[in-house]
Amino acid sequence: MKIARTVVGSCLALSLTIPFTASASAASQSEQANAPHVSPVANPLESKLSQTADQNVKAAGVDAGLNVNVDVLGISDRIAEAVKSDQNRTGWVKNVMETTFYASGQKYNVMVFNLNQEYEDRFNGVQFYGSAVYDGITYGIWVFEDGSFDNKGDGGWINWAFRGWFDRDNQHIEFHRP
Template sequence: MKTPVAVFGTLLTMTLAASTTTLAISDVASANKLYNKQQIMMAQSGVGLSVNLDLLGIANQIKSDIKSAQNRSGFVKNLANTVYYAARFAAKRHNLGKRYHVMVFNLNQNYQERFKGVVFYGSAVYDGIHYGIWVFESGEFINQGDGGWINWAFIGRFDKNGSYVKFKPSQS
């Protein structure tokens, strides 16, 4: 785990529960306080978030929202909603003129995905179960496992036929 190092007015990058977070911090004392608080909160929650791609800058909002889920299906649905609205807000803030689709899926299940225009990918852990989180412009997804809310949730403009979901191109 990296320890916080900050220089006045620069960005701080830290690793928490296998994830990297970049924040604007004005002084070393604030950085250390934030780092210690997040370490304690992540340890107590039993939930981790790992971010591999975040072109929208939404990881911190997702991290704070997933800590409060009290049941698995609630966690999956809340995660999808949190990511969707964070992506929507970020797209507006950056004047991207798009609405993105979101898929949250239990990575212990088999699946096929063909997403286009991925702007965020990360994973979250709930009670030992790893979930993939995608934010993307269009594509297809086939769930080859259990289709219950405890295993997947998705938001966007789509057509669904059983376990097959086709996401329509993003619009503003």
Template sequence: MAGVNVNLNVDVVAFIKEIREAAKTTTDRQAFVRDTLNRMKLKYPGSNIMVFNLGQDYTQRFKNIKFYDSFDCGGCKFGVWAFEDGTFINKGEGGWENWGFSGIFRRSGDYGREVKFHKN
């Protein structure tokens, strides 16, 4: 029987657990988005970050994704990405209760819902 290699970065596992616990302790989606965005900026400095309510329609074309996971908060599932560059189009509602992002970007389109991210 061949050996199975398991390569888990315990630091990332603990980090994901922290975000999941934070999501469980609040129904305030705005607070969750802001908190998760801040945690991601600390964990992935120099990366572009997106936190988005996956219950809404969107288009995502990120390159060199360093992190992705989804988390439940306030009855909504949020996608969380750290990445190098790419484009994101929010086809739904804006506001902190639905999305937050940071990095080097330029917004365009209807209400700035198309975001083009550039390498840091």
């Protein structure tokens, strides 16, 4: 059964899986071993964007369910470079936040958060979501227009960083549009 595919929205996501080792001995190993790696994840809001993508689906023997991942802001390479360049966790979290903020044109809010911690997010107008791994710890990276975020875990720089337009009440952040 062939299913017609249409564009269902402009909200596309990209997930980054970026291996990083903080030890000095690992840092001296080949750059190739610690090079960032980008791995796309399926998103149900994605659609057919090109003839090539359709051909890839047919080559894989799949009739329906095409998933296309697009980095709408073009920031995944910059985040990958930020991951590769930092040797301490606090600096790494801050650097990913700053890199993401400037790579998104300084016109969106940014949240970087340790996904091992409890949290609740209510973001609107999400432009990008990705994840990056530092020494086995996965961080979520959001670029969005407005919303709120509740950190229900530790609030230190090693666990979260955010930038944009916001009001903060301890672990609760209300983000606004610029």
